[in-house]
Amino acid sequence: MGLLIHVWGDFIVSLSKSGSLCFACFAFAASPILFAAEPPAINPFRQAPSEREDAVPGYIEFSDGAIRPGLIHLTRDMRLKIYDERLQRQREAPLQAVKQIECNVKREWMEREWRFKETTSDEKVYTGRSYLSREYVHTITLSDGRTITGPLSAIVYVQPQDNVPPSPGEHREPPKAEQYLLNKRYKSDVGQDLKSLVYVKRIKLGKEALEEGKKRGRGPRDEG
16 A cells, blocks of 8 residues: 655654555654754843953052952943043043053142121131142053053942952852042042042052052051
8 A cells, every 4th residue: 555655843644545644753863953952041030240351350559558459340331531641632541451550649738618608698708627639640551551641530440359269168259349439639528637538549450460469468448
C-alpha cells in the first residue's frame, strides 16, 4: 500500500490511500532549531553593579592630609570643564585621560557680613561678624604630560577600597560612594575658622596611584 508522507513540526504524518492518518514521533537529533540554547532569563530585581564601569582607580588627598583611596568617577556622562587661562577658552577632559588634578589657593580674604537696617530700607549695617572667602585655581595633568591651568568646578565621587580583603565566605556590602566638590570659589560660614576649611588638594589617578593611596592610609579625617 502506498503512503504519502509529510513532515509536520516534530511529527511525520502518513496518509494512506484509505485516507487514514498515521502519526509517528520524529526526533531531529541534529536539528539546531529544536536544540538551540535559549537566552538566559533577565532578572529585573537583581542588584545593580556596585562599581561604575567608567570609574578610575586612584586617591583623593585633602588639605588636612587625609587620603581617600578608591575608584573615582564623575557624574555619569560628564567631563571635567576647566577654563584654560593660557588659551583663554573652555576646555573639556574625560577623567580617563587625566593623571592628576591639583588645587592651589589663589587668594583668600575676609568679608564682613552686612544686613539691611530695616525690612523696607536699602541701608545696610555691619553685623560685627565676618566670613572667609577663597578663590582656587586647578591644574589638570593629562596622561600625555600636558597641563591645563584655570578655574575648575566639578563634583567628584570616590568609592573607598578596603585594605583588608574579605575572609573566605565572608560577605561585605560594597561601600557607598563619597561625594566631594572642586570649587572655583568658596565662602565659609560666619565664624568658621581657617583650619576647618578643608578642601580637595590633589587627585591622583591610575593603578599605581591607588596603591600609593592605600600605603599612605586614610589620615586625620578618620579621627573622631
